[in-house]
Amino acid sequence: MIIVLLGAPGAGKGTLAGAIKDELGVHHISTGDLIRAEIKGGTAIGLEIKSYVESGGLVPDEVVTRMIEGKVKATAADNKGYMFDGFPRTSAQASDLDKVLAANGLAVNFALYMEASVNVVLQRLTGRRVCRKCGALFHLTNMPSKKEGVCDSCGSELYQRTDDNTETIMKRMSVYNEQTKPIIDFYKAQGKLKTVNADTGADDVRKALIAILNGKKY
Numbered sequence: 265m266i267i268v269l270l271g272a273p274g275a276g277k278g279t280l281a282g283a284i285k286d287e288l289g290v291h292h293i294s295t296g297d298l299i300r301a302e303i304k305g306g307t308a309i310g311l312e313i314k315s316y317v318e319s320g321g322l323v324p325d326e327v328v329t330r331m332i333e334g335k336v337k338a339t340a341a342d343n344k345g346y347m348f349d350g351f352p353r354t355s356a357q358a359s360d361l362d363k364v365l366a367a368n369g370l371a372v373n374f375a376l377y378m379e380a381s382v383n384v385v386l387q388r389l390t391g392r393r394v395c396r397k398c399g400a401l402f403h404l405t406n407m408p409s410k411k412e413g414v415c416d417s418c419g420s421e422l423y424q425r426t427d428d429n430t431e432t433i434m435k436r437m438s439v440y441n442e443q444t445k446p447i448i449d450f451y452k453a454q455g456k457l458k459t460v461n462a463d464t465g466a467d468d469v470r471k472a473l474i475a476i477l478n479g480k481k482y
Contacts (some may be wrong), residue, residue, distance in 0.1 A: 265283035265345040271378030274385035295350035340368040378462035393422040
């Protein structure tokens, strides 16, 4: 099973993938996680893409595709399948993903478009907090830590990402609307697009995905 998760920043792609990847038995390939690992590791690619991430812009297609291609090549033989989160983000990346998968005898089964409103996105992202050590996610309102500013998992400090502010989020939404929404038409033309209401709770979105996987009308 190969699923592409589509939706604006804050639509809940990472939350859904984290909740269901083990149940489906697939690799969760998060572009955001890959990029942050490169930045944290101080690699050449990491230094190159740091300015794009912090300003809310998109990392160049060829850089992201190269990272994804490496991940697929390294894991395709285990036949577990994939859930792509944050990739593709442009029509060119969507086309590149088809080529990368085809080269490994694979293809996307469907793309899940998680449709979320601007107000919900702003509420989710401005309240998001991340553990500085283990990367665990929390939210000031939706999923607060037991002790303010402290990770429940490892006890380390929680922080707000530099791009989780209203100004940068609105810029990211503008970039998304301009460059990423055309991917919806890309997968619609392939007959692979499924849409769910991402303004609802994470469990409702999860149930909707399970219904789609079970072939039920949603």
